[in-house]
Amino acid sequence: MSRTELHDPDIALHSGCDGEIKRPPRERILNSASELFRTHGIGAVGVEIIAELANSNKMTLYRHFGSKEELLCACLRMHAEKTTEIWQSLEDRYPGDAAKQLRAWVEEVTDVVFSDNSACLLANVAVEQKDPNHGIHRIIADAKEAYRVKLTDLCRRAGVAEAEQLADALTLLFEGARIISQSAGPDGPHQKLKQSCLAMINAFSR
Amino acid sequence: MSRTELHDPDIALHSGCDGEIKRPPRERILNSASELFRTHGIGAVGVEIIAELANSNKMTLYRHFGSKEELLCACLRMHAEKTTEIWQSLEDRYPGDAAKQLRAWVEEVTDVVFSDNSACLLANVAVEQKDPNHGIHRIIADAKEAYRVKLTDLCRRAGVAEAEQLADALTLLFEGARIISQSAGPDGPHQKLKQSCLAMINAFSR
DNA sequence: ACATAATGTTACCCACCAGTAACAATCGCG
């Protein structure tokens, strides 16, 4: 079984990693690495391809990130950071109205699942890198926990008595949709994510 | 980043793949491969380790399975076949009582998530092998679809009007629990799988 | 016991890839 099976190598050409204004190489590399890791997995992506997609080269990559692993960690941290932006965004859109924010959250995650962004980098990395003592797992677990705290808080502010239970249930639905969208066909159970979330919220709102 | 990181190589010694009665090598290899693929991923497991765990050797492996990929396919097919046994088991335990069978299903999947069997081989393989034209994806998608049909049927027989919706929601919860158990710590949201399923069933049973 | 097939052992080839060394080109700022 060949190890490198980037089934569409065309993606390696300009994939939004080099905007009109040339961003610094480090940033470009980080972006292309994130993209490739998420869409093709870690093992299937070589550092050379990453550098190419970033319109850079292997040496520059290694000057900024000491190893493929460090690069991966940086990707995970960036990913985790980006993820937290949603809470501020929700608050901005519906200030003080947690119930509306919770509904907006459902819309957001539904959009994610239906986008080409449905695969979760953190979860996929956890699948490929099973060694639990690995530093990577700390990053992943911390990110997931932070998300959990935030979502629970949102549920509580929305007036849900069993906020932890609802938040965890919604998380399971979301994560389930993300993973099944990768294994089932395009019409798989993840199509029912939105209705499932709403049903669950309904069940916990009284 | 090293490619082979079997964090506990001890597992490579007798892991239930050689019972008191010596089963044929093909079977032993299939079992050890399934186990290793599920627990360590595909890329991280070499064929040599698989053969060793099966108390066999690389040559015998290649005589039965022409390549690592064929071996993987065989594992997936076996896994899919095993999975279908649950429906007969449920019917045997509660003949004709679909409502009880559905509750028993919840117990079953909860046990799976809390066991060391929580990772789903099919889903994990889909994560690592992203090439959609790959024959592997057909096997995976078919297995997931078969499961979906069966679970939907069970929900319908249990008197649920929106059987497809409930079945898909339950699938999302189950799959979500399996994947998050690999990325979050041991006290992650997957602990709430059972309550989430029951709440969902309840919401659809009126 | 004998022949045949199945299994085990060793050694090897080859491709791929993470990571490095040395040198060339280019950028940015005074």
Next chain:
DNA sequence: CGCGATTGTTACTGGTGGGTAACATTATGT
């Protein structure tokens, strides 16, 4: 401009792992 720092290019090493060839050993059935 000029000079240091950043980036680019090429070529290489070392290790790993999929897959194979040749031969040795052990089962199986008649």
